[in-house]
Amino acid sequence: MLPITYPALLRSQCYINGEWVDADSGAVLAVTNPATGARLTTVPQCSAAQTRAAIDGATLAQRAWRQRTAAQRASVLHTWHGLLLQHQEDLAHIMTAEQGKPLAEARGEIAYAAAFIQWFAEEGKRTYGDVIPSPFPNSRVIVVKEPVGVCAAITPWNFPAAMITRKVAPALAAGCAIVLKPAEDTPLSALALAVLAEEAGVPAGIFSVITGDPRVIGAELTSNPKVRKLSFTGSTAVGRLLMQQCAPTLKKLSLELGGNAPFIVFDDADVDAAVAGAVASKYRNAGQTCVCANRFLVQAGIYDSFAAKLAQAVGELTVGNGAEAGITQGPLINEAAVCKVEALVADAVQGGAKIVGGGYRHPLGGTFYAPTVLTGVLPTMRVAHEEIFGPVAPLFKFDTEAEAIQMANDTEYGLAAYFYARDIGRVWRVSEALEYGMVGVNSGVISTEVAPFGGVKNSGLGREGSKYGIDEYLEMKYINMGGL
Ligand code: ADP
Numbered sequence: 436m437l438p439i440t441y442p443a444l445l446r447s448q449c450y451i452n453g454e455w456v457d458a459d460s461g462a463v464l465a466v467t468n469p470a471t472g473a474r475l476t477t478v479p480q481c482s483a484a485q486t487r488a489a490i491d492g493a494t495l496a497q498r499a500w501r502q503r504t505a506a507q508r509a510s511v512l513h514t515w516h517g518l519l520l521q522h523q524e525d526l527a528h529i530m531t532a533e534q535g536k537p538l539a540e541a542r543g544e545i546a547y548a549a550a551f552i553q554w555f556a557e558e559g560k561r562t563y564g565d566v567i568p569s570p571f572p573n574s575r576v577i578v579v580k581e582p583v584g585v586c587a588a589i590t591p592w593n594f595p596a597a598m599i600t601r602k603v604a605p606a607l608a609a610g611c612a613i614v615l616k617p618a619e620d621t622p623l624s625a626l627a628l629a630v631l632a633e634e635a636g637v638p639a640g641i642f643s644v645i646t647g648d649p650r651v652i653g654a655e656l657t658s659n660p661k662v663r664k665l666s667f668t669g670s671t672a673v674g675r676l677l678m679q680q681c682a683p684t685l686k687k688l689s690l691e692l693g694g695n696a697p698f699i700v701f702d703d704a705d706v707d708a709a710v711a712g713a714v715a716s717k718y719r720n721a722g723q724t725c726v727c728a729n730r731f732l733v734q735a736g737i738y739d740s741f742a743a744k745l746a747q748a749v750g751e752l753t754v755g756n757g758a759e760a761g762i763t764q765g766p767l768i769n770e771a772a773v774c775k776v777e778a779l780v781a782d783a784v785q786g787g788a789k790i791v792g793g794g795y796r797h798p799l800g801g802t803f804y805a806p807t808v809l810t811g812v813l814p815t816m817r818v819a820h821e822e823i824f825g826p827v828a829p830l831f832k833f834d835t836e837a838e839a840i841q842m843a844n845d846t847e848y849g850l851a852a853y854f855y856a857r858d859i860g861r862v863w864r865v866s867e868a869l870e871y872g873m874v875g876v877n878s879g880v881i882s883t884e885v886a887p888f889g890g891v892k893n894s895g896l897g898r899e900g901s902k903y904g905i906d907e908y909l910e911m912k913y914i915n916m917g918g919l
Pocket residue numbers: 589590591592616617618619649650652653654668669670671673674676
């Protein structure tokens with residue numbers, strides 16, 4: 436079994452209104468380890484009625500939670516934050532077992548997940564309103580911020596802890612209650628977070644975790660009029676569907692959707708730094724992040740040297756079970772993910788691209804795929820338009836800055852973009868020209884709880900993290916105080 440010191444973190448039941456429960460029907464879903472194929476445990480396949488019960492419980496509990504002061508809520512959140520750090524090692528083992536990322540990355544994600552709790556505990560104290568100069572002598576114009584009420588969250592498997600705290604922490608800090616449906620591949624991290632929330636003193640009903648069929652639970656979360664907000668991280672296709680499902684009850688929405696990040700390397704870049712940034716951006720989590728570089732656009736003058744250095748660095752990555760020491764790349768999440776990567780590589784090769792590293796299923800078998808670099812990739816190939824979500828770096832060539840910008844923006848997505856350059860004029864021009872919510876300049880990793888994370892175009896709506904992230908869980912109320 437898993438090498439954890441606090442077995443209570445590993446749950447096979449859902450957490451609804453402060454109670455650990457099975458599905459009404461007794462039905463379960465298996466949770467497996469993608470590195471070994473071994474079954475870890477099962478989780479309940481909850482019903483629409485159980486989802487409704489969680490929403491009803493949240494509605495009741497939120498009335499008292501919103502009455503607490505922000506400092507009182509912060510105190511609970513700070514305790515929860517401390518418990519995540521106290522159990523960081525166990526939480527990392529649970530995450531690696533169900534998700535596959537190397538332990539070092541899992542430990543990092545727990546620290547990142549905890550950071551959102553700490554950040555929003557503090558931001559909750561700063562949800563200031565306004566006093567606006569009144570146009571009338573006998574009244575005052577006041578704006579106050581109030582919690583939106585009961586919220587729902589649907590989260591993906593690639594960051595099984597951080598995508599949850601990034602939503603739950605601001606919701607709780609703002610005085611909301613939240614019902615979470617985690618991804619079916621990674622429910623164990625979500626349930627472990629609920630164990631610690633309960634221990635921290637989060638009241639029953641304020642944070643419930645429901646596992647099961649996404650369509651059944653999603654239908655209830657999106658149609659129930661008591662839910663006033665939905666925050667979703669996942670694919671653009673599912674985001675669109677959920678937005679449609681929320682339309683009849685006009686819920687507030689935050690959508691963090693797909694990306695197609697360009698990573699531009701200009702002739703004046705520090706090539707070694709660009710290679711290091713490229714490896715961090717592309718191969719972290721085996722390429723399975725929504726901000727992973729998807730297209731490398733490299734200027735003609737340094738194309739060959741960048742390709743050679745990248746292929747060499749990628750050849751040094753160590754593939755294997757993330758629970759073992761020294762592994763830098765784990766398996767992909769499932770067979771469908773490997774099939775997609777294989778199909779994208781085959782399409783590029785058929786169109787004339789050249790494999791200069793990897794390009795095959797790893798000999799370890801299962802869902803392991805060798806870290807891959809492709810050169811001679813053209814904008815007509817599928818990798819130019821589709822999110823790869825795997826360890827494949829396709830290298831496109833360009834001549835001018837204008838051409839790079841045009842290629843970079845030639846996508847329906849607008850989440851993250853990266854570029855390496857030293858010329859200060861170019862740095863400003865390109866930063867401003869990129870149609871993206873986030874831009875990494877001479878940096879391949881941009882995620883932090885202090886900065887606003889989110890996209891434009893088909894990459895979604897709203898921002899998470901930063902001082903802006905709590906606004907997603909607040910409504911403004913204008914009070915005209917007359918009769919003075
Ligand atoms: P990915 O392709 O990365 O798995 P998805 O968008 O399919 O991304 O999944 C992200 C989250 O959305 C997961 O929690 C998944 O269970 C959920 N999900 C998928 N389809 C639906 C649906 N029809 N209704 C509600 N949630 C869904």
